[in-house]
Amino acid sequence: MNNAELDALSQAVSNEARVLYLLILRPGANTTGESEPLNYKQIKTLLNARKEIITLGRQINSLLTELANVGLIGFHQTTDAEHSLNGKRVILPMLAATQDKFDRLHLGATAMHANWQPDTGLFNQLARLVGLLDARYTEQETGEFIAYWLGRPSNQFSLFQWTQKFVQHLKKNRMASGYQATQRVGNQLVQKTAGVSADENARKLVEKYRAKSE
Structure with missing residues (x-):
């Protein structure tokens, strides 16, 4: 976790969005900053571990939009967040950038x-x-x-x-x-x-x- 990510996660995003980023998107991202294909079933299972709060795909899309608004993720040009993103990949720009670059920006x-x-x-x-x-x-x-x-x-x-x-x-x-x-x-x-x-x-x-x- 670099300083840029910590700063973004400290902004006005829901805890569900933070969990989605920290436990699903970031661990599965490759060295270019691209996530694994989104798996709605996996995401629902994680977020509903104690209480069912996520039941619809558009709720997951809303969490992804929260993360995009603070710069934690980006969508490919052909990706339409108005439709299902199940099986699609997102980009983690703060992970893809070099640590030195973001350290300088946050110093x-x-x-x-x-x-x-x-x-x-x-x-x-x-x-x-x-x-x-x-x-x-x-x-x-x-x-x-x-x-x-x-x-x-x-x-x-x-x-x-x-x-x-x-x-x-x-x-x-x-x-x-x-x-x-x-x-x-x-x-x-x-x-x-x-x-x-x-x-x-x-x-x-x-x-x-x-x-x-x-």
Whole structure:
């Protein structure tokens, strides 16, 4: 277990999702970070050891989505979380990455500073995992994020956490009615010049998040 995984598991995820990750997904993952094929029967048996709480496949999908939202797993491009994932594989990006890389991202906690920049590789990975359709950002957007947190010097986070907060900040702005954009994709607003398009899986993903928020 590396620091990145521990940090993600400490976020707002259910205990059932944590058990799924720690006792099924992680032990069976290969060296590339890909899990064994999901076995709904095995998962139900584990999670219902003392009391039946998981009876439907979509409940398991919901637990997987919790893990995806904090960056612990990712879905293959052809995987549709709206349908059965029994027999499908997921990706464990924090396990696949080198220990040195994530140790560096989690080393120390610092306050925001005027020259802060997100970690590029981590930013792109997290943007994909949370469904941020237009992952480009401007100096103004970075400046607004920095200015906000400069006024809160008591808040100190690792580079991983700062980058994660920046991704969440951008996604929230993309969903805001005042965001200057010329095209809507799902519930996110994007610049038409960015050439952003959503495949069917992306559309379903953003529609699912919008339905949950209403």
